Amino acid sequence: MKTVQTDVAIIGAGSAGLPAYRAAKAAGVSAILIEGGPYGTTCARVGCMPSKLLIAAAEAAHAAARTAPFGVHVDGTIRIDGREVMARVKGERDRFVGFVVESTEGIPEADRLIGYARFIDDGLLQVGDHTQVRARSVVIATGSSPYVPEMYRKLGDRAIVNDDVFAWDDLPRKVAVVGAGVIGLELGQALSRLGVDVTVLGARGRVGPLTDPEVKAYAEKVFADGFRFFARTEVEAVSREGDSVRMRYRTAVGSASGSGQVVEDTFDYVLVAAGRRANVAGLALGNTSLEVGKDGVPVYDPLTLQAGASPVFIAGDVNGVLPLLHEAADEGKAAGTNAARFPDVVPLVRRAPISVVFSDPGVAMVGARFVDLAPGSFVVGEVSFEDLGRSRIMLRNRGLMHVYVDKTTRQFVGAEWIGPDAEHIAHLLAWALQMKLTADAMLEMPFYHPVVEEGVRTALRTAAVALDEVGA
Template identity: 30%
Template sequence: MSRARELVVIGGGAAGLSAARTARALGAHPVLVTEGPPGGDCTFTGCVPSKTLLAAAAGGEDFATAMRRVRAAVGRVAATEDEAALRAEGIEVMRGRAMFLSPDEVEVHGRVLSADRVVVATGSAPLVPDIPGLPDVAPLTSDTVFALRERPRSLVVLGGGAIGCELAQAFARLGSAVTVVEAAGRLLPSEDPEASAVIAARFADEGVVVRTAVKAVRATSDAGGVRLELTDGEHVRAERVLVAVGRRPNTAWLRTGAAGIDLDHTGAVVTTDRLATTSPSRVYAAGDVTGRYALTHAAHLMGRVAARNALARWDRVRLDDAVVPRVVFTDPEVAQVGVTEREAARTHPDARVAYLPMAEVDRAITDGRGDGFVRIITRPRRLLGHTGGGRVIGATVVGARAGELVHELALAMRTGMFAGRLAQTVHAYPTHAVAVQQAAAQFVGGHGGRVARPVEGLR
């Protein structure tokens, strides 16, 4: 039995790194247990390689050059969070798979750690659906696709969510013939329907074939590679198939029952609003393993909250996740913060909406990039009503710089800002950000003949 540790963090991805670094900043001496190299999915198989591949594809690079660029970017980022870097920060790193023996004991490859407090941050893994024949055709996932050495001549992507759409567009621009198969009635089913339509139109322009409202029911190999039978009786063929239908929490090997940790029906760790688990000991959880968000920045936030609460004697803080933006890094980008218009119609029927097509924004015109829009949603303030434009409760931005523009709107939500303040703030011209100012102006007098309208529930 080794000495008792102040904090054991299980998992070396975004949430685990955040938890360990937060603990160190609070004066604790954490040990980070990680099965793979620190950095996790985001660094090695997620954000870093996928955005690098997208940038390389957009720049017209060939596949071999693009993949070399991916490996270089991964290596550069990984060096800032590897074992040597973490030890220099005062964080002990232990490599291996951890499992609970009890609420306050963790075993790592036969070594038992006595843990006063634990943060579980084991992340998630790609979900591979139970489709007959699929395992036999060696499906790619986001965990394996970046190891490819040769570009597939053709590719079927199962799943039209964020990961599926990003990789579909990247491979199409790199020269693969790409087909996307999505079970829902549209691409990006979790996003604004109009955003889905913009991406579908762009995919059509770029030659990406989209099949929606169908599922794959069987996979077989043939001379050309893979043949997928669909629920509508048709089939698609490609050299390779990439599965991007979702993710599952990594909890199977943790022996959560030994620690008194409850899981939900998906296998995610059940947590309170302070990220405490059901364990009788001080066991907290953060990141994808909680099933809350599959977002790196959300994992960073949860890691900070979990570590602080695990180490606190009192005054534990709640997870304040009301304002967490998300971005789909297709071209154009799709960004969302707060509620969509459809959600606002249910929760705030007195809300108002400002809408501005990017085709009316001068910078988008100069760039020849008029596809997309800005939609801002506000609700009346108590006593003040819609004075000053009301309070921002949600926004959707679709455009070339949507992932950057959404943060101004997130800040407005975070600070309870009047929408009119966005309109009053001088924005440099000509920038994409002027679109936010012009849309916000619709709440306080209008812009270009457009004024804010009541929320509609059918969007």
């Protein structure tokens, strides 16, 4: 058994762990990066990149099928070759993963350990069966994994998670997606547009990350027009029948795709997108003095990422705060720096919150969510993309945006919407939020014509009028 000593040990070589290692080294201390699985981040292997590759194929198929209203006719059948679709998804995915692996393997071999880590005590880690690491500080950056409820585990390989989709060699015929969050909506719509018979089943009325009731109701109808989508259902029974899954579910009264029905159907797969859980089960945290929460994650300060008073820091998806790549990278850098400089820790300065669903129309949120704002403290500015000039020109004219402006300061504080080019508009609004601009200052910015960004101006104008009416 080999024993090594280091200033900082980082558990996990993903989107948070890699920046944590680099930050610790930049601070001038020794650091060891520990990884039990294959190199390559969740984003590159089974997250951001392969999902966007599948979505890009779906967008191509959808665009090809919608040319006739422009007077452009594609004569003959549009043929989707599932094997070719998945071959490109996997080929390009492997290329992205290769870049990450190459970068990780560029770290000096002496600073890398292969094996799963567990705590022996507060500052001592066992890595695999070959090495013990004594560390002055530890960064836990082990990420998260899809959660599969017990009722679906009995289905064997017919119950899959998003990771499994990107291992397919061909597209299936029929899929049920359990979960109406970001992953469920993105993959559900993409598979539907690629010719798969898709049913998306939500449980609690969720439509992606949306919390604004009007925007959420609008978005639910948009998605239900494209495929079977029930935002509020109760799955009563599932069973495996050969290579198929038999499912019985009950829809809620008022669902956009139907009301109060008991439905029985058969699917090739059930894609479970019911959330994620922190990867902490194998860390043996019970051997430490750390206080652990109900989710099994050490209780920590979300500003400094420090667990209690100990030199342990929690970064990235494992902490469940904002499971997004750029947030994981920022947290990793902050955790690595604080671990290196412990006990001289400083708070993480977070960027303006931004969240995007790569659907069509896109869904996005910036800044404060509707549900988090104090009633009566803000006004709502609104725009419909249905009659917006550029949206109608492109025949991408479905969408509703709400912007939120503080009544007292007239400062823009957040927005939720569904609409065209949401990913690009989200960046403009996030930059405005981070610069602490008022609605008036934003309206002084240039808006070209005709572009979909003019919708932002319309929403801000309605907010400004509302502010003037209340005497802000």
